[in-house]
Amino acid sequence: MLLQVCAPSWDVPAPVFLPWKTAEFLPPxxxxxxxxxxxxxxxxxxxxxxxxxxxxIPSDHGPPIGLAKTHTRQECQYLDSLAPKKSRVLKFDHVERMVLLQQEASYSRKDVAMFCFESFAVQKSRLETNQADDDDDGSGDEARDEDDAEEPPVKRRRRSP
Structure with missing residues (x-):
């Protein structure tokens, strides 16, 4: 017995030629x-x-210097007349910063000394924090004691100037 399969014939229209869809009309x-x-x-x-x-806070000892809260003057320059130039940030050592605060900012020696002590305290605190972070990172595989987990953080008082 033979089976004969008849496929339906579909009437497909001829493709339409659209000139605006040719290569010269399409964007690249x-x-x-x-x-x-x-x-x-x-x-x-x-x-x-x-x-x-x-x-x-500077990385070495001594007081930090910065800018006042408000500006004293303003300057406008036309950039087309200026040639571009490269420059570096000027850094002062701790003695220069102390002299600048006394002469330019009119602080007393006592005030500058207090700034130095405050800066030293911040640097010491940062060093202790970094050392504690390094110790915590090194003991990741060891089990922690229950007592260590329950210790409250140490509160530090800030001295008023």
């Missing part, structure tokens, strides 16, 4: 990005007087 597959450029014409510089900067 990879677009070249336009280079964007920003040009500044003026620079405004705010001039701040030197002051005690408690937010930035």
């Amino acid at each position: 597959l990879t677009k070249q990005r336009k280079k964007k450029q920003v040009v500044f014409t003026t620079a405004t510089t705010f001039i701040f007087p030197l002051d005690y900067g408690g937010s930035a």
Whole structure:
């Protein structure tokens, strides 16, 4: 016995030619990005007087120096007349910072000495914290005692100036 399978015939229309879908009308597959450029014409510089900067503790000993809360003057410069130049951040050693605070910021020797003690206390606290973090990282495989987990953190009082 033979089975004969009849496939239905589908009437498919002939493809339609659409000229706007040809290669010359389609956008390229990879677009070249336009280079964007920003040009500044003026620079405004705010001039701040030197002051005690408690937010930035130096890595060596001595008081931190910073900027006052408000600026004393402002300068505007046209940038098209200036040639670009490279510069580095100026760093002062601890003796220079003490002299600057006394002469430029008009602090007394006693005030500068207090700033030095405060800076030293912050550096010491940071060193102790880093050492404690290093000790915690090294003992990851060892089991902790229950007493260690229940110890409250040590509270430190801050001296008022």
